[in-house]
Amino acid sequence: MEQLKLDYKTILSNYIHNQNERNLYIGQNFIKRLIQKNVTPEEVISIHKQALEDIIEDLPEYTIHAYDFLIEVMVHFGLKLKEHQSLLMKQEELRIEMEVAAKIQNTLLETTIPNPEGLDIGMISVPLRKMNGDYVHFMHDHKRFLSIAVTDVVGKGVPAALCMSMVKYGLDTLEYANSNPSYVLEVLNQLIEKSVDDGMFVSMCYGRYDLEKDIFTWSSAGHEPPLYYHSRENAYYDLESKELLLGILPDVKYSQKDIKLNDNDFIILMTDGVTDFRNREEFDPRQYIKELALSCRHLNAQEMCDNIHKQLQVLHNYKLEDDFTIVIIKK
Amino acid sequence: MAEKVTVEIVTELDIVTxxxxxxxxxxxxxxxxxxxxxxxxxxxxxxxxxxxxxxxxKIIIERINKEGKKGVSITSIDQGPGIADVQKALEDGESYGAGLSSVKRLVDSMHIFSEEGKGTTVKVEKWLR
Structure with missing residues (x-):
């Protein structure tokens, strides 16, 4: 340390007498030695002050006070800087953990879009943050029935994702594609009501498609009403249902309804992230989506989903504010 | 100055004292x-x-001597909520240990005795080199 102080004094003295680039450069290289010796910023200032006192006789009193003040400030500054850095490190750890969690969620909630004969299905589900609070579950027994569940957990991020895993396992347990939609909702309601926090609710639209008779049977628990487009009449119908969200009360009974699909008819199932037009009161979101879908009905179901998503992204200036999920079933 | 002084910490002004x-x-x-x-x-x-x-x-400031070395010890005693997990408090400087991990860097040694609900005693020492 003593040698370090002496050397610093020499370097500083040289610079004071001749302010050239070479002396500055030597000063910069000196930093390496300071770091090797673990010298803290406040010590550097102390070394500087000492050297200055030695080089310049009669250093004014106020300059010395000013250096003492700087030492004092630097001790505290170093302290706070370390705290800040450790916070940043923690944040980085969390980010990495979150990424792993999102990957696990993706694997866990992965679903394959069935491709049955005579029915065209498309889907898009984009999370707002890393973890998705929406979930689409398909089941196809490769025989007569095919089922689709579109789910939205009220809430976002990690809590919603955890709840979603449970919904997925609930759906997996009811493994038959021919189950009645109302029955599925009743079982899931029971499961969620029992095991999830009071503040956590799930909305779900569950539909079963009969591939032999082209009948879509659906049941909804507080979910955004699906849109049904009747091609022959060139008209839309809202598949309304006023039934309770999952997880609020035990023993809720759900009803189910049937519709028959004819050629070129389609059904749009979605989550409320799609119809969330928060900042655009001049729009009727459902009407807007109806028109959008109509304008691209010549495309296949997947292309329709992608197209609607793209158009809405543009409309919202690429700032969608919720998890976004659309499923289209097209006859 | 006496070998040992004690300052009761009640107001912000006592921190300065x-x-x-x-x-x-x-x-x-x-x-x-x-x-x-x-x-x-x-x-x-x-x-x-x-x-x-x-x-x-309170904060107790004491002169200490060991094997011919001189130093100072600072003890802080409170009857506050206590620290449930001292290691955690030192690791990430959360909760009570807001400044504890940084204080540790300023001194030569630090000991923490804490009981949840009863209070915390922190003792640090710094030796003259």
């Missing part, structure tokens, strides 16, 4: 300006912890 007495003690023992600043900052952080988290407590 503790710092003042600590600096005086450090100076008399013979610590240089940088170490004086470190000791004072450590006292300030400990006193601030008492003031913010425990409401009431």
């Amino acid at each position: 503790a710092r003042k007495l600590g600096r005086k003690q450090a100076k008399q023992i013979g610590f240089n300006k940088v170490d004086q600043a470190r000791i004072t900052t450590a006292i300030g952080e400990l006193a601030k912890n008492i003031f913010q988290y425990a409401c009431e407590g």
